[in-house]
Amino acid sequence: MGGSSTKSSTSRRKARATGTGGDGDGCPTKLKAVITGPAGGISPGAWLDVTLDQTPAPPRVVLSDLTSGNIVGSLTGIPDLDVLIRCLQNDVSYRAYVEGVTGGRVDVTVIKQ
Amino acid sequence: MIIAGGVYLERCVTPDTTQLLGSAGRAALGLSSLRNGIVLHTFHPVALWPDLEANFRPYGIECRPSPSSERIEFSYVFPLARPVQSPAIAASRSEELINGRDVLSFGCVEGDFVVRAQQAVFDPQGAPPRRFREHGAQARRLAVVLNAKEVMARTSKGSIDEAAGALLSAETADVVLVKDGPNGAYVFEQDGASHSVPAYASSSNYKIGSGDVFSSIFAHCWFDGMDPASAADLASRYTAAYVESAALPLPTELPHQVPRRPSGAKRLVLVVPLASTPARWFAHILREAVHDLGVAEVEVIDLARFLAGDVQPVRSGAAMLVCAHDREAASAILSNPRLAEGAPTIFMDTSVAPQTGEGLGHRIVSDLSQALYEACWAAV
Numbered sequence: 001m002g003g004s005s006t007k008s009s010t011s012r013r014k015a016r017a018t019g020t021g022g023d024g025d026g027c028p029t030k031l032k033a034v035i036t037g038p039a040g041g042i043s044p045g046a047w048l049d050v051t052l053d054q055t056p057a058p059p060r061v062v063l064s065d066l067t068s069g070n071i072v073g074s075l076t077g078i079p080d081l082d083v084l085i086r087c088l089q090n091d092v093s094y095r096a097y098v099e100g101v102t103g104g105r106v107d108v109t110v111i112k113q
Numbered sequence: 114m115i116i117a118g119g120v121y122l123e124r125c126v127t128p129d130t131t132q133l134l135g136s137a138g139r140a141a142l143g144l145s146s147l148r149n150g151i152v153l154h155t156f157h158p159v160a161l162w163p164d165l166e167a168n169f170r171p172y173g174i175e176c177r178p179s180p181s182s183e184r185i186e187f188s189y190v191f192p193l194a195r196p197v198q199s200p201a202i203a204a205s206r207s208e209e210l211i212n213g214r215d216v217l218s219f220g221c222v223e224g225d226f227v228v229r230a231q232q233a234v235f236d237p238q239g240a241p242p243r244r245f246r247e248h249g250a251q252a253r254r255l256a257v258v259l260n261a262k263e264v265m266a267r268t269s270k271g272s273i274d275e276a277a278g279a280l281l282s283a284e285t286a287d288v289v290l291v292k293d294g295p296n297g298a299y300v301f302e303q304d305g306a307s308h309s310v311p312a313y314a315s316s317s318n319y320k321i322g323s324g325d326v327f328s329s330i331f332a333h334c335w336f337d338g339m340d341p342a343s344a345a346d347l348a349s350r351y352t353a354a355y356v357e358s359a360a361l362p363l364p365t366e367l368p369h370q371v372p373r374r375p376s377g378a379k380r381l382v383l384v385v386p387l388a389s390t391p392a393r394w395f396a397h398i399l400r401e402a403v404h405d406l407g408v409a410e411v412e413v414i415d416l417a418r419f420l421a422g423d424v425q426p427v428r429s430g431a432a433m434l435v436c437a438h439d440r441e442a443a444s445a446i447l448s449n450p451r452l453a454e455g456a457p458t459i460f461m462d463t464s465v466a467p468q469t470g471e472g473l474g475h476r477i478v479s480d481l482s483q484a485l486y487e488a489c490w491a492a493v
Contacts, residue, residue, distance in 0.1 A: 035360070056171040
């Protein structure tokens with residue numbers, strides 16, 4: 001068991017260390033994602049609000065248009081999503097910047113405020 | 114439906130992407146918009162189980178992980194390049210028994226799922242080669258999904274038809290599906306029936322996980338009673354929709370889609386910069402990708418010599434892909450009718466100029482995987 005937990009911790013450190021950064025609170029400063037279930041009408045350069053939909057458990061991270069408030073998609077399939085959710089639950093604020101829209105693919109960078 | 118297989122970290126240089134999906138994760142998330150009651154069996158380090166929950170549970174997917182020592186990572190230069198697995202070999206391999214009515218099972222780095230099901234779809238995912246019924250696995254109805262390279266490697270037969278026939282017998286399968294990239298897919302049934310399914314056009318091509326989507330949609334439809342050929346056709350359509358957007362879950366309705374038919378040519382002229390070691394390495398990666406797409410003959414030509422008129426590729430019966438990393442090179446090709454003869458597909462690096470369009474019979478594509486597919490649709 002001891003050996004097994006050592007390996008798990010190593011892999012966890014490796015996973016947590018990549019693409020997250022952080023400034024002491026363990027919350028990622030920046031991470032890239034492809035929006036899940038993107039709505040149309042999103043343009044590169046747009047800023048999106050990042051909030052939690054608490055309806056499901058665990059909650060879902062949703063992105064909404066800063067001006068209209070319309071939900072434009074959600075985040076999933078990204079490493080350390082549990083950490084991001086915990087940070088949002090602790091009132092750490094995030095915004096998402098739309099990096100690119102190619103076909104139906106919407107790439108965003110989620111940035112800690 | 115039970116989905117068993119890997120959940121892996123996938124990194125890609127271009128397009129710059131990091132995702133936690135893997136075959137089983139992608140299949141589960143993809144199908145979550147189309148059916149309820151998905152149970153995901155996978156291997157993962159215990160410390161990272163909350164990350165699995167955070168990613169999949171909100172979409173109605175029940176996670177049932179088994180412990181493993183490390184999270185496996187696959188790195189791609191671009192989606193059609195051969196990935197690098199890290200760590201290269203799992204520290205240990207486990208075996209997990211899966212009991213269920215409908216089971217979609219993927220080959221896995223960290224171990225094997227021994228499936229006992231009424232109906233199963235098995236996608237072995239290359240190495241290590243394993244038969245479904247090894248270690249006591251059972252299924253009343255079984256479909257096996259592989260790509261053309263895998264099915265040829267698993268048998269000593271000379272053609273896909275013969276290899277699929279041998280696999281039907283060896284696996285005691287009802288259906289064998291062979292995915293063949295730009296050519297679409299082939300369906301072989303135990304009663305001797307066979308069908309060809311086209312690839313469908315897309316305007317961009319995020320190929321990482323396209324086979325997972327194919328297998329998951331086939332399983333979704335075939336488990337619910339659709340005939341194998343129709344299920345494979347729908348799987349091909351959904352695959353085109355997925356590579357276009359890389360968006361999950363999969364859409365509940367598909368747009369109108371156009372099949373792409375191969376032209377019959379077997380040669381591709383690949384014009385790439387060769388002036389430096391990194392450039393030659395890149396050319397090698399591209400050549401491997403073209404071979405993996407089933408193009409028998411690839412002629413590699415130095416872009417600088419091509420632009421100077423020093424070399425004249427044999428264009429008869431061949432398609433051409435020109436990798437013009439800068440605007441100057443692309444303009445030189447477009448403005449010179451002699452260089453543009455044969456209507457090459459032109460890849461323009463997105464870091465230089467995001468651009469897709471047509472002119473003088475050329476296609477200008479800013480997505481490297483899409484450029485290779487466009488070239489192969491003409492060449493294969």
